Amino acid sequence: MAKKVKNQKARQKKLRRVRTAMREENKDECGYFTEARELFEDMVEWLSSDKVCGLEHSELENKLQSNGNELLRRMLQGYLDRRSNEEIEGECWGSDGIKRTHKRKQTRELTTIFGTVVVKRIGYGGRKINSLHPLDG
Numbered sequence: 001m002a003k004k005v006k007n008q009k010a011r012q013k014k015l016r017r018v019r020t021a022m023r024e025e026n027k028d029e030c031g032y033f034t035e036a037r038e039l040f041e042d043m044v045e046w047l048s049s050d051k052v053c054g055l056e057h058s059e060l061e062n063k064l065q066s067n068g069n070e071l072l073r074r075m076l077q078g079y080l081d082r083r084s085n086e087e088i089e090g091e092c093w094g095s096d097g098i099k100r101t102h103k104r105k106q107t108r109e110l111t112t113i114f115g116t117v118v119v120k121r122i123g124y125g126g127r128k129i130n131s132l133h134p135l136d137g
Contacts, residue, residue, distance in 0.1 A: 012048060032082040036074035043067050073114035084120040087135055092124035094132055100124035106133070 043064070046052065052060060092100040106123045109116050125131035 032078040032085075033075065034078075036071055036078055039067065039071050039074055043071070069114050073112070073117060076112060076114060077117045080117055080119055084135065087122055089122060092132055092134060094129070096129075098126070098129055100129065100132055101126050 046063075055063075089103065092103075094100060102125050104123045104125070105120065107118055107120045110119050119135075121133045121135040123131045123133050
């Protein structure tokens, strides 16, 4: 029994080293997906721990589903943040042929199947004309 525990601790230590190396290797330049990666690593660590051994399959599935949806929400948020940060400002003409001369950075909440995310984008408008948001597309 002591040998089994020792081997398990050695595997967990090795797994932590591998995860740390993977984090360093996979870091995105501006950290858009850092929160998603952290949750993923937490999920892997939890699944590798003794804590899950006594759980019923349904309990395990519920935890994975809950964390899985949150992981996907964080990934979507990272993507939206990256996309809005890379948005190019320029002239904006509507399909009505009117140039939108006023620019404002705007945010709005978006409810998705994974949960709520925040969308940041540039709105182009003018007096008495509808605003356009090219990132909405």
